[in-house]
Amino acid sequence: MSDLHNLSVKALASLLQTKEVSAVEVATRFLARMGGNPHNAFLDIDSEVTLAQARASDVKLANGTAGPLEGVPVAHKDVFVTRDFATTAGSKILSGYRSPFDATVVQRLRTAGMVTLGKLNCDEFAMGSANENSAYGPVQNPWDTARVPGGSSGGSAAAVAAGLAPAATGTDTGGSIRQPASFCGITGIKPTYGRASRYGMIAYASSLDQAGPMARSAEDCALLLSAMCGADLDRDSTSLDMPTEDFSASLNNSLEGLRIGIPKEFFGEGLHADVRAAVDGALREYEKLGAKLVPISLPRTELSIPVYYIIAPAEASSNLSRFDGVKFGHRAKDYTDLVDMYKKTRAEGFGNEVKRRIMTGAYVLSHGYYDAYYLQAQKIRRMIADDFQNAFKECDVIAGPVAPSVAWKFGENANDPVADYLADIFTLPASLAGLPGMSVPAGFGAGGMPVGLQLIGNYFKEAQLLNAAHRLQQATDFHLQKPAGVYTP
Numbered sequence: 424m425s426d427l428h429n430l431s432v433k434a435l436a437s438l439l440q441t442k443e444v445s446a447v448e449v450a451t452r453f454l455a456r457m458g459g460n461p462h463n464a465f466l467d468i469d470s471e472v473t474l475a476q477a478r479a480s481d482v483k484l485a486n487g488t489a490g491p492l493e494g495v496p497v498a499h500k501d502v503f504v505t506r507d508f509a510t511t512a513g514s515k516i517l518s519g520y521r522s523p524f525d526a527t528v529v530q531r532l533r534t535a536g537m538v539t540l541g542k543l544n545c546d547e548f549a550m551g552s553a554n555e556n557s558a559y560g561p562v563q564n565p566w567d568t569a570r571v572p573g574g575s576s577g578g579s580a581a582a583v584a585a586g587l588a589p590a591a592t593g594t595d596t597g598g599s600i601r602q603p604a605s606f607c608g609i610t611g612i613k614p615t616y617g618r619a620s621r622y623g624m625i626a627y628a629s630s631l632d633q634a635g636p637m638a639r640s641a642e643d644c645a646l647l648l649s650a651m652c653g654a655d656l657d658r659d660s661t662s663l664d665m666p667t668e669d670f671s672a673s674l675n676n677s678l679e680g681l682r683i684g685i686p687k688e689f690f691g692e693g694l695h696a697d698v699r700a701a702v703d704g705a706l707r708e709y710e711k712l713g714a715k716l717v718p719i720s721l722p723r724t725e726l727s728i729p730v731y732y733i734i735a736p737a738e739a740s741s742n743l744s745r746f747d748g749v750k751f752g753h754r755a756k757d758y759t760d761l762v763d764m765y766k767k768t769r770a771e772g773f774g775n776e777v778k779r780r781i782m783t784g785a786y787v788l789s790h791g792y793y794d795a796y797y798l799q800a801q802k803i804r805r806m807i808a809d810d811f812q813n814a815f816k817e818c819d820v821i822a823g824p825v826a827p828s829v830a831w832k833f834g835e836n837a838n839d840p841v842a843d844y845l846a847d848i849f850t851l852p853a854s855l856a857g858l859p860g861m862s863v864p865a866g867f868g869a870g871g872m873p874v875g876l877q878l879i880g881n882y883f884k885e886a887q888l889l890n891a892a893h894r895l896q897q898a899t900d901f902h903l904q905k906p907a908g909v910y911t912p
């Protein structure tokens with residue numbers, strides 16, 4: 424079984440349940456692929472821990488107590504705290520930190536039987552769109568190592584695309600699951616805000632942060648999402664009190680008569696022609712599958728950029744105050760008193776983008792500017808959410824590009840943070856509204872780089888998104904294509 428790393432989560436789960444392969448064999452194959460840390464995708468690997476979990480899975484498979492995903496490997500974005508692996512959130516300020524507990528999402532996937540392969544590189548505190556903000560070096564895009572993998576879940580997307588892991592977790596505050604999935608040619612879904620517990624997910628912007636799965640196909644994402652989501656009312660006050668759902672149940676539903684809303688604002692000047700062509704191709708496939716395209720408008724799409732880049736930094740400036748050198752990770756060596764220790768620790772520990780956001784956030788919240796910036800942004804956020812509800816009167820799902828372009832080259836935007844912010848334009852609206860959104864491979868654009876189609880659903884309509892994505896994947900093979908990369912063994 425030398426091609427275990429090419430198999431889907433679904434196929435691996437079934438081979439494990441029928442004992443055609445063992446969890447140790449599967450884990451060993453992926454650990455071999457991960458050797459030398461291709462693309463700098465991982466931040467922590469500990470083969471002893473992984474193999475011990477795999478051995479425990481084999482025992483459960485043998486004695487009939489196996490979970491539905493028993494023995495299937497998964498790797499976690501380094502924003503989820505883990506007991507058995509280090510957690511840094513891509514920041515120097517958390518170097519050497521080890522959590523005393525597992526995040527709920529990590530724990531739930533363990534309960535389903537998944538074996539942890541390690542922790543994945545990401546932008547520092549999930550702030551970024553290219554993975555160039557990691558304190559531990561950027562991740563390469565497996566399709567072209569001179570290009571970024573997207574961000575902030577760049578390690579997650581690269582690992583799945585390169586066959587280093589069959590699936591990964593990501594977090595999405597303003598696009599961090601969807602955009603790297605699009606840039607690396609894989610599938611990713613951000614569920615409705617509140618579906619997955621944020622407990623143990625290092626907070627960036629708490630009113631926006633959501634966890635979700637990244638894998639090759641919608642079918643695999645459905646399996647992981649069902650295991651990840653569920654009420655966690657005692658530990659996350661924004662967790663939704665809803666029963667767990669089997670997101671695989673309706674994957675094969677017919678799309679006959681499905682109304683797909685096409686927001687005109689997603690197809691304006693900023694959209695690159697190659698991305699547009701791939702997205703148009705996917706929309707034509709949907710028409711062949713019986714769906715109807717309906718023109719709609721999301722009139723405040725452009726405003727989502729300033730609104731997000733006020734609200735997210737505001738929340739970040741508060742959330743990141745807990746990193747002061749006292750409780751976690753890095754502490755400055757020489758200091759004169761407590762305040763000096765805080766200042767030096769934070770000056771040394773945080774990278775430039777994180778500092779920029781803390782300063783922006785403190786500014787927009789400060790007395791005298793609060794009404795002009797933060798309060799205005801909150802009001803427009805509500806209007807953006809209302810715009811979606813108006814649109815959903817005319818359509819069932821919304822489709823468009825995930826990002827205006829394919830993955831860019833390293834360094835292209837490095838000295839221009841605003842260029843990265845602008846590239847988030849199509850993912851921010853759904854985040855601000857708390858709606859589920861996903862990225863589905865839709866073809867290839869400039870430089871042979873993957874292009875993702877974004878699907879946005881109404882609240883709690885993840886099953887409908889996964890159904891639409893799965894049907895497209897039955898009709899196309901973009902999600903099955905793999906980069907050429909050289910890996911061991």
Ligand code: GLN
Nearest residue numbers: 549550551596597598599
């Ligand atoms: N690119 C956006 C940002 O930098 C989104 C990141 C995310 O979703 N975590 O904030």
